Amino acid sequence: xxxxxxxxxxxxxxxxxxxxxxxxxxxxxxxxxxxxxxxxxxxxxxxxxxxxxxxxxxxxxxxxxxxxxxxxxxxxxxxxxxxxxxxxxxxxxxxxxxxxxxxxxxxxxxxxxxxxxxxxxxxxxxxxxxxxxxxxxxxxxxxxxxxxxxxxxxxxxxxxxxxxxxxxxxxxxxxxxxxxxxxxxxxxxxxxxxxxxxxxxxxxxxxxxxxxxxxxxxxxxxxxxxxxxxxxxxxxxxxxxxxx
Amino acid sequence: xxxxxxxxxxxxxxxxxxxxxxxxxxxxxxxxxxxxxxxxxxxxxxxxxxxxxxxxxxxxxxxxxxxxxxxxxxxxxxxxxxxxxxxxxxxxxxxxxxxxxxxxxxxxxxxxxxxxxxxxxxxxxxxxxxxxxxxxxxxxxxxxxxxxxxxxxxxxxxxxxxxxxxxxxxxxxxxxxxxxxxxxxxxxxxxxxxxxxxx
Amino acid sequence: xxxxxxxxxxxxxxxxxxxxxxxxxxxxxxxxxxxxxxxxxxxxxxxxxxxxxxxxxxxxxxxxxxxxxxxxxxxxxxxxxxxxxxxxxxxxxxxxxxxxxxxxxxxxxxxxxxxxxxxxxxxxxxxxxxxxxxxxxxxxxxxxxxxxxxxxxxxxxxxxxxxxxxxxxxxxxxxxxxxxxxxxxxxxxxxxxxxxxxxxxxxxxxxxxxxxxxxxxxxxxxxxxxxxxxxxxxxxx
Numbered sequence: 001x002x003x004x005x006x007x008x009x010x011x012x013x014x015x016x017x018x019x020x021x022x023x024x025x026x027x028x029x030x031x032x033x034x035x036x037x038x039x040x041x042x043x044x045x046x047x048x049x050x051x052x053x054x055x056x057x058x059x060x061x062x063x064x065x066x067x068x069x070x071x072x073x074x075x076x077x078x079x080x081x082x083x084x085x086x087x088x089x090x091x092x093x094x095x096x097x098x099x100x101x102x103x104x105x106x107x108x109x110x111x112x113x114x115x116x117x118x119x120x121x122x123x124x125x126x127x128x129x130x131x132x133x134x135x136x137x138x139x140x141x142x143x144x145x146x147x148x149x150x151x152x153x154x155x156x157x158x159x160x161x162x163x164x165x166x167x168x169x170x171x172x173x174x175x176x177x178x179x180x181x182x183x184x185x186x187x188x189x190x191x192x193x194x195x196x197x198x199x200x201x202x203x204x205x206x207x208x209x210x211x212x213x214x215x216x217x218x219x220x221x222x223x224x225x226x227x228x229x230x231x232x233x234x235x236x237x238x239x240x241x242x243x244x
Numbered sequence: 245x246x247x248x249x250x251x252x253x254x255x256x257x258x259x260x261x262x263x264x265x266x267x268x269x270x271x272x273x274x275x276x277x278x279x280x281x282x283x284x285x286x287x288x289x290x291x292x293x294x295x296x297x298x299x300x301x302x303x304x305x306x307x308x309x310x311x312x313x314x315x316x317x318x319x320x321x322x323x324x325x326x327x328x329x330x331x332x333x334x335x336x337x338x339x340x341x342x343x344x345x346x347x348x349x350x351x352x353x354x355x356x357x358x359x360x361x362x363x364x365x366x367x368x369x370x371x372x373x374x375x376x377x378x379x380x381x382x383x384x385x386x387x388x389x390x391x392x393x394x395x396x397x398x399x400x401x402x403x404x405x406x407x408x409x410x411x412x413x414x415x416x417x418x419x420x421x422x423x424x425x426x427x428x429x430x431x432x433x434x435x436x437x438x439x440x441x442x443x
Numbered sequence: 444x445x446x447x448x449x450x451x452x453x454x455x456x457x458x459x460x461x462x463x464x465x466x467x468x469x470x471x472x473x474x475x476x477x478x479x480x481x482x483x484x485x486x487x488x489x490x491x492x493x494x495x496x497x498x499x500x501x502x503x504x505x506x507x508x509x510x511x512x513x514x515x516x517x518x519x520x521x522x523x524x525x526x527x528x529x530x531x532x533x534x535x536x537x538x539x540x541x542x543x544x545x546x547x548x549x550x551x552x553x554x555x556x557x558x559x560x561x562x563x564x565x566x567x568x569x570x571x572x573x574x575x576x577x578x579x580x581x582x583x584x585x586x587x588x589x590x591x592x593x594x595x596x597x598x599x600x601x602x603x604x605x606x607x608x609x610x611x612x613x614x615x616x617x618x619x620x621x622x623x624x625x626x627x628x629x630x631x632x633x634x635x636x637x638x639x640x641x642x643x644x645x646x647x648x649x650x651x652x653x654x655x656x657x658x659x660x661x662x663x664x665x666x667x668x669x670x671x672x673x674x675x676x677x678x679x680x
Binding site: 048050069070073074077078080082084085086087088089090091094098099100101102103104105106107110128131132146147150 | 449560592637640641645653
């Protein structure tokens with residue numbers, strides 16, 4: 001569980017987050033949305049201690065994130081925008097193994113985690129392929145596997161769909177849905193809600209560094225347009241007819 | 245999960261940033277080895293940007309990390325990354341090739357350029373460094389590169405090496421030294437460029 | 444261009460550390476015995492190594508063309524005497540042998556490059572260099588392999604975009620500046636995103652070291668390295 005209380009963050013004096021409080025339950029599928037510059041990325045980077053609060057506190061499983069960075073970063077896996085810039089190795093398995101290696105796990109445990117993570121994103125058996133030769137959608141899935149190999153309670157994805165074509169987007173979505181069904185908490189930061197709003201448990205919208213909306217999807221649907229967030233029309237039906 | 249979080253010795257944010265920059269600049273110097281421009285002075289010797297990459301590593305990463313970046317460049321090339329001139333790789337280029345002095349000079353050249361440009365080991369704003377200091381730093385760097393290069397060439401090719409330094413310079417360096425002026429001019433322009441200053 | 448090619452040759456199965464030892468010892472022997480007879484013996488050995496690694500000699504020679512002009516010019520220039528001006532063909536012998544010696548060492552090290560994955564090289568580095576320097580070198584080398592093709596593609600794209608708008612007509616210094624500014628700014632941006640991602644995955648100074656164990660087939664390779672080194676030392680004393 002992630003508990004954020006009165007979190008304020010300022011970059012060189014400019015306030016990006018202003019006294020934000022919220023909590024994310026284990027297993028919850030949360031959508032964080034809002035216009036560009038509303039503080040979405042800044043907020044989630046506090047979930048695993050990549051940023052330190054200017055004021056306030058973030059606790060992961062009861063412990064302040066900054067007090068135990070390893071615990072926070074293991075509990076909260078993160079997938080970044082532009083996944084191509086986050087790989088450390090030239091081949092898939094070598095990259096996915098990076099996190100577990102840092103945790104000092106045994107070779108057998110590392111192998112097991114790499115295999116499980118690749119399996120979860122439908123890349124089983126492709127560990128020796130060069131990342132450079134993969135499509136954008138496959139790269140995004142390798143990045144997800146790299147985070148999953150840390151065995152996180154929550155998986156945070158920052159604009160995971162930018163630059164993906166429609167099939168790749170749908171494939172990533174279905175992987176997130178099955179991870180969610182298996183109990184991993186999912187936090188998606190995006191301004192593009194297609195295929196997401198009916199899959200999530202809760203929607204948070206930020207505006208100018210504050211929470212403007214915190215509601216279940218049905219209620220959020222009505223409120224979001226007023227916050228300058230575009231809501232795709234009856235996407236559930238559209239999404240399902242697309243898959244046929 | 246069952247991880248003992250206290251036993252993990254995390255790399256600090258600053259060190260992680262420096263390491264990432266050093267490694268990517270090493271890759272950039274490798275990528276620059278493939279970029280060639282026609283040489284206005286002698287058509288047979290194309291201008292490649294490798295040495296410009298060494299200059300920039302010293303100026304932009306400073307003496308310590310600029311120099312470490314070039315160590316990564318050599319290590320990666322030694323184990324097979326095609327980063328040496330003409331896309332070559334292999335430890336042979338560091339231990340047996342007559343051009344080895346040029347490669348081994350890069351960590352030293354980047355270090356000295358960084359030291360002169362930043363006037364010490366701590367980083368200062370590069371766009372505030374006066375142009376004569378920048379030019380002086382790169383002239384010193386160029387002298388190191390061709391000094392190491394020439395001596396290395398003589399040691400590998402000739403016996404006794406000290407009797408053949410002028411031949412070594414003639415073969416390995418003479419045609420290349422003049423175009424370094426072009427790269428120094430370009431590097432000054434790059435450092436004063438707004439896009440870099442903002443980065 | 445030479446690079447790793449997957450396969451199951453003997454050379455592929457050797458421990459990378461044993462292969463590095465052979466390369467260094469081979470070079471030492473080649474420097475100790477830069478004589479026609481010594482290089483003849485080492486040529487046979489280099490051919491055997493190439494064979495064990497299924498290495499194409501034509502490919503090696505092609506990669507060799509970058510330094511070829513130097514290797515040809517060095518012996519030629521050595522024949523020139525300044526005072527009194529004269530030509531001494533005998534002076535070309537040693538430099539010519541030196542030039543040939545380089546080719547042999549390049550063949551042996553190309554066998555390493557062809558048969559060793561980045562992961563194995565990284566393992567060899569981190570198991571040889573202890574502590575933080577080992578992590579720096581191991582992860583750093585891995586990152587160079589990862590980002591070299593990315594940066595090359597990017598620079599090519601910048602040059603094409605510039606050429607499409609007749610950037611090729613601009614003065615040389617200006618063109619170099621443009622390519623380098625684009626390359627350097629993007630490199631810095633990527634490095635910053637990368638370091639955030641490294642931190643998020645608990646980048647540590649004390650990770651589990653990659654698996655690497657010497658096996659029985661490494662014994663002959665290590666023996667060869669030992670013999671070559673002993674021969675080189677014998678000559679030196």
